[in-house]
Amino acid sequence: MEKSIETIESIRKVMGEDLAILGHHYQSDAVIAHTDIRGDSLELSRKISPLKAKYIVFCGVYFMAESAAILQRPDQKVFIPDTGASCPMADMAEAGRVETVLNLLGKSGRKIIPLTYVNSSAAVKGVVGRFGGSVCTSANAKTMLDWARKQGDAVLFLPDKHLARNTANYLGIPEEKRLILHEAVIDGDPNLYVDPAEAEDKELIIWPGYCPIHEEFTLDAIDNIRRTEPDAKIVVHPECDPSVVQAADGNGSTTFLIKYAEEAPAGSTIYIGTEENLVSRLAERFKNEKVIKPLKVSLCEDMGKITLENLAALLANIENETPVSVSDDVKEPARLALERMLEACA
């Protein structure tokens, strides 16, 4: 560990402004200590192209590094210390299937606008871009779902069903105007998640993906705290089930959760329903002023795949490492999808 820290810090010193290390809030404290920029998915995507650095190292999961590679300038290269750090939710939407579903839904003659959560592959963002859609993050899902509704007759939101339903609740889209896709046998193919007839009168069609880490937070856990510690506050990420989000005192992106902890009065107790690395960092930061606890300890193993050791190994050999690359046929439409979001939320 000591050796890795020495390697990372000496390379950062030598490379100076040529190197930028970005880290998502769910990274471990050990990794976060060596990052230049920390943020939620939206903040990190916004910060990529204005960076002076030619070498960008992304400490997070693969879709985040891919988004960086889509938005990078031609003179920049993006790396991730472990290309196997995937997001299980992003893996629940495969690009070919998304395209098939969009084609099936489009057969009714209605204009279906896809809106993908940033937690999706570059290939999915490419399909979404080609179908006139865009991207959202947990920080701007309300603005972007509102945007998408104005572009066509209905929206296909993917892959996170919980973020979709929480956002729809906020915007007042009635339950009867929503459809959560499910397995169906269509034209002999058992793998499709859509029956176009069912979707005909719907405004919001929802992909059935979810985050296994945020599914761990339950209404029972909240009820228990309300009974035993009625003064405690509870805030959660909108990837949690709607029952959990509705019972909480607030919900929002990782940046929202951090701000909530920062602004809570001294002496208060706050339970946070999100990934453990962020919760324990906040608990440590405010340990002399307020009590911050996890709603339940839930760790994202994939975020944990980035370690000091693989960060040091990458930096030590960065000239010979393979950067994250996205093929041009995917990159252009995916960039369009991302830029539509950045413009709508400027």
Ligand code: 13P
């Ligand atoms: P944020 O955009 O809120 O940081 O969330 C990203 C993520 O992966 C949550 O699981």
Ligand code: SF4
């Ligand atoms: Fe994906 Fe959930 Fe991990 Fe976020 S916490 S990267 S959504 S699996």
